[in-house]
Amino acid sequence: AAGVIQSPRHLIKEKRETATLKCYPIPRHDTVYWYQQGPGQDPQFLISFYEKMQSDKGSIPDRFSAQQFSDYHSELNMSSLELGDSALYFCASTRGFGTEAFFGQGTRLTVV
């Protein structure tokens, strides 16, 4: 069965550069969630989209933006990268709210 696909799996960027992370949800899933997980920390919710509209917002820095496209994939755009942005970024998808969430394997972003 198709799972949530994230790309790239690994990304190395320099400070002040930009990065774009992509998330492809499971077919027919209409809701996408983004998370940031620093070393030894729990996943922190960043932002979510339902039917291509932002549905909720968490601790997402103003330097980050995201959107969900007509094919339901989502992209997280990160600008003016800082060393502290180095983390694992996960996305998850659901079909509506309250249903089983499927997570991708994550993108490991390293800012040097």
Added chain:
Amino acid sequence: DAKTTQPNSMESNEEEPVHLPCNHSTISGTDYIHWYRQLPSQGPEYVIHGLTSNVNNRMASLAIAEDRKSSTLILHRATLRDAAVYYCIPFGNEKLTFGTGTRLTIIP
């Protein structure tokens, strides 16, 4: 967001049952109780969820208190592959938010 309270860590012997508790006293009436686990260097993985009745699947069982203010995830026979951080999350119409889960260690 509904707040959850879980033990920071638990240990269990291999092949024995494990009961992982969670308090969610502020859960709303429409929130499901979800459980996820995260193995090292992997994305979180769905385990089980329920609303009011106890639930069973191939991975685990979920026992939900009658007042829905607490729940217990039951692993019937722990294996080394069950070593992970386990999160209980009330999830309904709002974001799926992780709290501080329980790190489960399995002793061979």
